[in-house]
Amino acid sequence: ITLKKLADWTISHHFKKIDVTSPTAYADWFKEICESTARLMAEWLRVGFVHGVMNTDNMSVLGLTIDYGPYGFLDSYDTSWTPNTTDLPGRRYCYGQQPSVGLWNMERLSHALGPLFTTPEPLNAGLEAFARTYETSFLKMMAGKLGLRKIDGPEDLKLVSDLDKLLQDAETDMTIFFRGLSADQDAFASVSRGFYGTPAEAHCEQLKQWLVRLQARVTTDQMHPHDRRNLMNQMNPKIIPRNYLLYKVIEDVEKGDLSSFENLYAALRTPYDDNPKFDSLDVKRPDWARETPGSSTLSCSS
Numbered sequence: 001i002t003l004k005k006l007a008d009w010t011i012s013h014h015f016k017k018i019d020v021t022s023p024t025a026y027a028d029w030f031k032e033i034c035e036s037t038a039r040l041m042a043e044w045l046r047v048g049f050v051h052g053v054m055n056t057d058n059m060s061v062l063g064l065t066i067d068y069g070p071y072g073f074l075d076s077y078d079t080s081w082t083p084n085t086t087d088l089p090g091r092r093y094c095y096g097q098q099p100s101v102g103l104w105n106m107e108r109l110s111h112a113l114g115p116l117f118t119t120p121e122p123l124n125a126g127l128e129a130f131a132r133t134y135e136t137s138f139l140k141m142m143a144g145k146l147g148l149r150k151i152d153g154p155e156d157l158k159l160v161s162d163l164d165k166l167l168q169d170a171e172t173d174m175t176i177f178f179r180g181l182s183a184d185q186d187a188f189a190s191v192s193r194g195f196y197g198t199p200a201e202a203h204c205e206q207l208k209q210w211l212v213r214l215q216a217r218v219t220t221d222q223m224h225p226h227d228r229r230n231l232m233n234q235m236n237p238k239i240i241p242r243n244y245l246l247y248k249v250i251e252d253v254e255k256g257d258l259s260s261f262e263n264l265y266a267a268l269r270t271p272y273d274d275n276p277k278f279d280s281l282d283v284k285r286p287d288w289a290r291e292t293p294g295s296s297t298l299s300c301s302s
Contacts, residue, residue, distance in 0.1 A: 003115055014062060027122035030113060034106050034130035036063025041099040042137035046145065047237055048074035048174045052084035054093045054101045056108050070297070073240045075285040076196055077167035077174040083243065085297050099134055106130050144235035145178050146214060147228040149221045159213060166207055170199035173284045175240050182232040184225070187211050196284060237271040239281050243296060244289035 011020045011029050018028050040063055044051070051058070052070040060066055072083030079096030087093050093101060110123040117123060139151040142160050151157065167177065176194035183190035188208050218228065245264055252260045267278040289295040 003113075007113070007116060010061060024122075026113065026116045027125065030110065030123060030126040031129045033061045033063065033109065034126040035133040037102050037106060038099075038130045038134035039063065039137045040065070041102045041134055042141050044098055045095070045138065046141045046235065047240060048077075048095070050074065050081065050083055050093070050095045051098065052082060052087060052093055054098065054105065056105050059102075059105050061109075072243050072297075074174045075242060075244075076171040077177070079164070079168065083297050088297075099138075103127065103130050103134075141235065144231055145181075147182065147218060147223070147232045149223065156217065159210075159217065162210055166203070166210060170203045170207075171196040175237060176282070176284065178236040179233070179238050179282075181214075182229045182236070184229070187215075194284065233272055233274070238274065239267045239271040239278055241268060242285060243294075244285050244292075245281060247289065247292070247295035250294075 007026060007029070008020050011018050011025060015029055015032060018025055018032070022028070037059065043049075050072050051065055051068075052072065053067065054065075055067075058065060058067040070084040070086075072081075074081060074095060080091050080094045082088065082091050082094040084093060091097065106127055110120075110127060113123065114120070143149065143151045146159070148156070151160065166172075167174065172191075173194035173196065177191045180190035180193060181187060188204075188211055191207070191211075192204070221228075223231075241264070249261045249264055252258070263278070264281065267275070267281050
């Protein structure tokens, strides 16, 4: 009875498009939770966000997350990176694991909502909706990041998987790389600004070949260069709240200096704009921040 009251109240107050008196209300509700959570996972991957503590109590039925503790944004692209020191042994909540953990959390929620259903089929349908929605959202997201109308067919999928490997084979800043892909000229020079250190010549050659493949694929879309650049710049932020920037802001604020906070805050209000005023924030993580506690990683008690 208590579970039904809680579900009815939540649907009535936060899911107004669902008729709580409908015989499919709970199934529709669970499906919507699964779909919104799946879309959230794709959005996290788009900007390189890592929550760090995706326990079930840190997720919301509203398709949101709560309890921002040891979160972080990727500097160098690494699917196994986690900002949470307590997650380091198993890396359960690392960047690349977040979609599967999101699904696992939905499975746990389905168990909790089980008493509202007479058969498991509606709950299984919701979980299947999560998988479909995530795949659709991820492919749409990747298409936008690469400046394509859509990811279409095995060759496009290989283009994406090859890039994933290239970005990890040589330490590369995720944000700078993807933002650089929209450069009007000399894409390699633009994206290579994101290299940490000097990659091997063979890697550079592989990346150049990949860029040629991407450009060949772009021509088949026949999208106007201006429209393509706008699409990419809407999907690939220029400024993100990098851990080391937040670390410096906290240090300055503790000294009574609010200028760095005000500058970062202003930049993050329009993170997709090309504003030269904030170019100093559009840079790779400095060497000192690579291992500095509080700048590179955090703990749940930080």
